[in-house]
Amino acid sequence: QVQLVESGGDLVQAGGSLRLSCAASGSIFKVNTMGWYRQAPGRQRELVATITNGGTTNYADSVKGRFTISRDNAKNTAYLQMNSLKPEDTAVYYCNAYIAAVGLGYWGQGTQVTVSS
Numbered sequence: 001q002v003q004l005v006e007s008g009g010d011l012v013q014a015g016g017s018l019r020l021s022c023a024a025s026g027s028i029f030k031v032n033t034m035g036w037y038r039q040a041p042g043r044q045r046e047l048v049a050t051i052t053n054g055g056t057t058n059y060a061d062s063v064k065g066r067f068t069i070s071r072d073n074a075k076n077t078a079y080l081q082m083n084s085l086k087p088e089d090t091a092v093y094y095c096n097a098y099i100a101a102v103g104l105g106y107w108g109q110g111t112q113v114t115v116s117s
Helices: none
Strands: 002-007 011-013 018-026 033-039 046-052 057-059 067-072 077-082 091-099 104-107 111-116
Touching: 002 091, 002 104, 018 033, 018 091, 018 111, 033 067, 033 077, 046 067, 046 077, 057 067
Parallel strands: 011 111
Antiparallel strands: 002 018, 018 077, 033 046, 033 091, 046 057, 067 077, 091 104, 091 111
């Protein structure tokens, strides 16, 4: 079992920045990949960015060059630095922890990001 708690969501103007945090607890030593996903009203949840234990990152095309994912293994925390925010980035952002050995992903409760134009 892995428990995830996101924080950092807020209301921000277009062009602004936010930093989301995802604190993990539980069987974190088993986690291979951590990721951020988002879900806007009326839309499916979509991938934003992922990072492996080895530091390999992957980004959705819509956020490349603006968002940066990172993780601090000593603090069991993943981050999403979001710059140059756009109104279309408005969504609930969810943290995910994936354990390859069992093929399971765990989700946090989500944090709301609202970007005003």
